Amino acid sequence: MIAVKSKFQNLISLGIALIAGLSLALVFASMSKAQASDAANFELKQHCPPSFEKNAKGHCMLRTMYEFYNSVQNRGVGGTQTSLPDHRDGFTPAQIDLGRYLFFDPLLSKDGSLSCASCHQPDKGFSDDMDRSVGVTGEKVPRSAPTLWNVAFLDRFFWDGRADTLEEQAVGPLFDPKEMGNNPQQLLASLRGNDSYPSMFKQAFPETEQIEIEQVATALAAFQTSLISLNSRYDQYAHGFHDALSENEIKGMNIFRSFVARCAECHQPPLFTNNQIAVIGTPEPEGMPFDPGAEVPFNDKRMRGGFKVPTLRNIAKTAPYMHSGGMKSLREAAGFYTKGRGHAVPEGEELIIHWHIWEPNLTDEELDRIVDFLHALTDESLTPQIPSVLPSGLPAVDAKYAASLQNNKVLSGDKPMPSVSNNKKLGASSINNQQQEHTEEVSGDIYE
Amino acid sequence: MSKGKVILSAVLIAAAFAGGTYYGGKNSAPVITSSAGGASFTGGYDKSKDIQAQAGTTEVVDLKATGNVIVVNEGELIMDAVKAAQPGDTIQIMPGTYHETVYVDKESISLVGVIKEGERATLDGKGVLNDAILYSGNNFVVENLKITQYKGNGIMGQAGNNFVIRNNVIVDTGIYGIFPQLGKNGVVEHNVISGIEDAAIYVGMSDNIQVAYNDVFESVAGIEIENSRHAIVENNYVHNNTGGILAFITPGLPIKTTYDVIIRNNFVVDNNHENFAIPGSMVAMIPPGSGIVVWAGDDVIIEGNIITNNKTAGILISDHISFGNATGDPDSEPYPDRTMILDNLMMDNGYDTIDEVKALMLTEFKQGKPDIVKVGGGIDSCIINRHRYVTVGVDDWKECDFTNTDNIDTYLLDSPVPPRDIDPSERGKIAYLGICTGCHTYSGTMIGPPVQTIQALYMDNPEGLAEWIANPTKKRDDFPEMPPQNYLDEETRLAVAKYMLSAKN
Numbered sequence: 003m004i005a006v007k008s009k010f011q012n013l014i015s016l017g018i019a020l021i022a023g024l025s026l027a028l029v030f031a032s033m034s035k036a037q038a039s040d041a042a043n044f045e046l047k048q049h050c051p052p053s054f055e056k057n058a059k060g061h062c063m064l065r066t067m068y069e070f071y072n073s074v075q076n077r078g079v080g081g082t083q084t085s086l087p088d089h090r091d092g093f094t095p096a097q098i099d100l101g102r103y104l105f106f107d108p109l110l111s112k113d114g115s116l117s118c119a120s121c122h123q124p125d126k127g128f129s130d131d132m133d134r135s136v137g138v139t140g141e142k143v144p145r146s147a148p149t150l151w152n153v154a155f156l157d158r159f160f161w162d163g164r165a166d167t168l169e170e171q172a173v174g175p176l177f178d179p180k181e182m183g184n185n186p187q188q189l190l191a192s193l194r195g196n197d198s199y200p201s202m203f204k205q206a207f208p209e210t211e212q213i214e215i216e217q218v219a220t221a222l223a224a225f226q227t228s229l230i231s232l233n234s235r236y237d238q239y240a241h242g243f244h245d246a247l248s249e250n251e252i253k254g255m256n257i258f259r260s261f262v263a264r265c266a267e268c269h270q271p272p273l274f275t276n277n278q279i280a281v282i283g284t285p286e287p288e289g290m291p292f293d294p295g296a297e298v299p300f301n302d303k304r305m306r307g308g309f310k311v312p313t314l315r316n317i318a319k320t321a322p323y324m325h326s327g328g329m330k331s332l333r334e335a336a337g338f339y340t341k342g343r344g345h346a347v348p349e350g351e352e353l354i355i356h357w358h359i360w361e362p363n364l365t366d367e368e369l370d371r372i373v374d375f376l377h378a379l380t381d382e383s384l385t386p387q388i389p390s391v392l393p394s395g396l397p398a399v400d401a402k403y404a405a406s407l408q409n410n411k412v413l414s415g416d417k418p419m420p421s422v423s424n425n426k427k428l429g430a431s432s433i434n435n436q437q438q439e440h441t442e443e444v445s446g447d448i449y450e
Numbered sequence: 451m452s453k454g455k456v457i458l459s460a461v462l463i464a465a466a467f468a469g470g471t472y473y474g475g476k477n478s479a480p481v482i483t484s485s486a487g488g489a490s491f492t493g494g495y496d497k498s499k500d501i502q503a504q505a506g507t508t509e510v511v512d513l514k515a516t517g518n519v520i521v522v523n524e525g526e527l528i529m530d531a532v533k534a535a536q537p538g539d540t541i542q543i544m545p546g547t548y549h550e551t552v553y554v555d556k557e558s559i560s561l562v563g564v565i566k567e568g569e570r571a572t573l574d575g576k577g578v579l580n581d582a583i584l585y586s587g588n589n590f591v592v593e594n595l596k597i598t599q600y601k602g603n604g605i606m607g608q609a610g611n612n613f614v615i616r617n618n619v620i621v622d623t624g625i626y627g628i629f630p631q632l633g634k635n636g637v638v639e640h641n642v643i644s645g646i647e648d649a650a651i652y653v654g655m656s657d658n659i660q661v662a663y664n665d666v667f668e669s670v671a672g673i674e675i676e677n678s679r680h681a682i683v684e685n686n687y688v689h690n691n692t693g694g695i696l697a698f699i700t701p702g703l704p705i706k707t708t709y710d711v712i713i714r715n716n717f718v719v720d721n722n723h724e725n726f727a728i729p730g731s732m733v734a735m736i737p738p739g740s741g742i743v744v745w746a747g748d749d750v751i752i753e754g755n756i757i758t759n760n761k762t763a764g765i766l767i768s769d770h771i772s773f774g775n776a777t778g779d780p781d782s783e784p785y786p787d788r789t790m791i792l793d794n795l796m797m798d799n800g801y802d803t804i805d806e807v808k809a810l811m812l813t814e815f816k817q818g819k820p821d822i823v824k825v826g827g828g829i830d831s832c833i834i835n836r837h838r839y840v841t842v843g844v845d846d847w848k849e850c851d852f853t854n855t856d857n858i859d860t861y862l863l864d865s866p867v868p869p870r871d872i873d874p875s876e877r878g879k880i881a882y883l884g885i886c887t888g889c890h891t892y893s894g895t896m897i898g899p900p901v902q903t904i905q906a907l908y909m910d911n912p913e914g915l916a917e918w919i920a921n922p923t924k925k926r927d928d929f930p931e932m933p934p935q936n937y938l939d940e941e942t943r944l945a946v947a948k949y950m951l952s953a954k955n
Contacts, residue, residue: 049955052883052887052888052891052896053883053884053887053888054883055879055883065879065880065883065884066880066883066884067880067881067884067885069870069872069880069884070869070870070872070877070880071870072611072634072867072869072870073609073632074609074632074633074634074655074656074657074705075655075657075679075705077704077705079632079655079704079705080586080608080609080632080633081555081586081607081608081609081610081632082555082586082587082608082609083586083587083588083609084609084632085870232884233884233885233888238937239555239937240555241937241938242556242937242939243936243937243938244533244555246937252553256551256553256580256581256584257580259584259608260551260580260581260584260602260603260606261580261581261602261603261606261624261625261626261629262580262581262601262602262624263580266608270704271608276703276704277704278702278703278704278779279702279778279779280702280777281777296778297778300778300780302778302780303778304776304777304778305777305778308777308778343729343730354775354776354777354778355730356702356730356777357730357731357732357777359730360728360729360730360731383888383889383897384888
């Protein structure tokens with residue numbers, strides 16, 4: 003703890019240096035380099051992340067309260083007390099922790115400017131606050147960054163569902179020229195040539211001789227399976243504590259699952275997605291061509307304009323909404339569904355709109371209640387720690403993120419303890435993101 | 451609607467020509483099979499292999515005898531009784547009118563309407579409320595109610611195993627009358643349902659279902675079994691709907707199959723109602739006058755029904771490609787395999803059929819009013835006594851090697867689906883890992899203090915810890931106050947306290 007404190011103070015003084023007007027990038031580069039060499043040994047964690055149990059083989063297995071329940075055909079869709087679908091777990095603590103470093107390390111991009119976390123930021127629901135994310139070229143990519151919460155339960159990835167595994171997904175953005183812009187040769191060269199990564203990969207993959215892309219993908223997948231959000235106030239309600247939701251939120255839940263609004267027919271509990279492709283006919287932003295979505299990877303006209311049904315867990319954190327971020331607020335997104343079937347389909351497009359899209363004629367009050375309920379799906383208690391130092395010496399997430407963080411720290415000084423929600427009646431954990439804030443000060447393996 | 455009527459394509463017409471192995475020649479004598487006695491169906495679902503089916507009681511819902519009765523009188527809220535109810539309780543609703551949405555997210559609750567001299571407890575949505583009854587708990591019973599004027603569904607389940615929906619009258623109510631979804635082991639019987647924009651009874655993504663003795667009429671679909679397995683639809687009176695009884699696989703849903711469906715001993719008559727479905731809904735494609743429709747569902751047995759006066763056809767069997775406006779779903783198998791048609795009384799069907807069926811008949815040089823129409827792919831189907839009916843598309847079907855389903859009394863389980871068996875020590879561990887570790891580590895400091903510190907305080911007092919987590923107080927200035935964990939039941943709280951105090955790392 004003592005060492006930690008001093009590191010924290012270093013950060014503050016660096017922040018002051020920043021105010022003194024030094025070049026951002028330079029400061030971060032030098033700071034990080036210095037710290038990286040200080041902490042030359044990156045020991046990976048030996049303990050599983052919270053909510054995971056280490057089994058006899060040393061693999062981390064997810065444990066949740068939903069194990070108490072069944073579901074039809076074990077598909078993990080249903081109502082309040084329904085088991086979860088099949089999921090990915092069974093990675094080692096070292097693989098998960100290596101994935102964490104890789105995830106936050108801009109070394110993975112073509113020019114060291116972006117990490118996975120640049121578009122999947124922990125404090126923004128593992129998305130960003132952009133309609134469409136900005137890649138390494140500085141230009142916007144065609145679609146918005148989906149949340150990564152609970153991806154362990156999915157078997158389709160990307161908005162158009164073109165990847166079947168997290169591993170397959172992981173290499174997509176890495177090598178997409180518009181996203182992180184890297185290529186396998188350069189990525190392997192920078193990882194193999196790094197002071198720390200070779201030994202870290204050795205810890206995570208003791209069997210293999212040198213770093214390969216496959217291990218990068220495995221580690222990134224391992225880390226992402228630890229992003230579990232199943233302890234929202236809604237979950238407390240589901241497990242039987244009905245005071246966890248306010249009266250308005252319960253009203254909202256009943257509208258949400260009613261057969262008038264029909265939200266829950268696709269955003270099915272407990273994950274609030276059925277992980278299917280649906281054609282709902284949302285509009286593209288001005289000037290953007292119509293996005294054919296799943297029609298392309300599935301080579302099926304009937305799927306034109308189809309996109310994956312996204313989870314609504316932590317949805318309040320991930321505005322703007324829809325595949326190209328055209329809707330600024332949850333209220334606007336909910337309102338889309340009551341404006342009429344196919345109302346935003348461009349002239350000349352023939353889409354097979356999903357049968358649940360109809361004209362429910364929801365009132366303004368009903369839409370407000372749905373939004374109230376969606377806020378009760380927030381749980382970020384298992385937000386992982388952002389590494390304070392990365393093997394590359396680059397600032398975690400990216401330079402821009404580090405700068406904004408630094409600015410905040412300087413402006414607000416040492417943060418006080420996070421305080422619990424003042425809504426005591428709800429009796430529920432509004433501990434969102436506190437782990438992140440609190441544990442920033444803790445270095446090394448907090449589970450040791 | 452317009453797209454839905456496109457029942458055929460040129461490809462399929464060509465395919466129909468390829469059939470015709472059964473008759474051999476036009477004038478050979480038909481095979482006459484007596485269905486009195488003979489072999490019974492033995493295939494399909496083997497209940498003894500279902501781990502959730504165990505010998506025991508024969509009740510669908512095993513209600514605890516210890517439950518209390520809570521009486522609701524007119525002027526009171528049914529929901530107040532639901533909130534007060536404990537698992538096992540019965541809520542008796544006295545005659546009168548009630549205007550509310552009743553939602554039951556608890557186990558083992560019975561809602562029982564009291565009928566006095568024909569006066570029922572009536573839930574009236576007055577055209578403004580969404581659904582009348584929503585339930586998600588297991589072992590749910592709802593009976594003897596009258597439900598009217600809701601915008602959504604009359605009775606809707608989202609999960610919930612072991613349910614009984616019985617003796618309800620549901621009129622002029624929204625989209626589905628009775629819609630149990632994602633449940634296992636349930637009965638829908640003795641209900642009267644009419645005036646529904648979609649299916650009067652819609653069993654969705656469920657297993658082990660009995661739909662019997664219902665009177666369903668003047669709805670778009672009478673009874674629909676969709677993406678469900680092991681369902682029996684029997685002894686229902688299904689009349690004046692657009693389509694009578696449907697066995698569907700709807701693509702785009704998370705559960706992809708329908709199989710083991712027995713449709714037997716129903717009256718399926720006069721289902722010629724105009725289709726008034728909501729545009730875009732799956733049933734909007736059904737041509738008025740469809741008695742029984744099998745759309746991609748597998749292992750559907752149709753036996754002993756009286757199927758008369760349905761103007762398009764008595765029985766329609768189709769795949770996703772030839773009929774309807776199916777959404778794209780690579781995981782959904784589009785062909786109806788192993789349709790089995792045993793003896794049915796079929797008369798006066800297909801007297802005003804659609805052009806697409808007429809065209810299909812021409813390909814087989816057939817005339818008259820079609821009783822049975824099969825279009826598109828699908829394998830291993832069979833029929834007996836086919837010479838009795840006007841058919842199209844079934845000439846190449848083989849003879850069934852059984853004549854009845856007498857061996858299958860029900861697909862309901864022998865005893866209710868039990869709750870998942872969790873060892874008490876596992877219970878504590880799961881709650882600890884699933885909840886506590888979000889804030890506490892063994893020796894480190896996260897949001898809350900280390901587990902070691904808690905162990906030192908409560909080492910021999912798990913009861914004290916269990917008590918404290920239900921009603922925590924602020925103890926430490928340097929930590930946020932813990933939220934109460936009283937959503938865990940008492941047993942789980944004690945189990946988790948014991949587990950936490952014994953944790954070694």
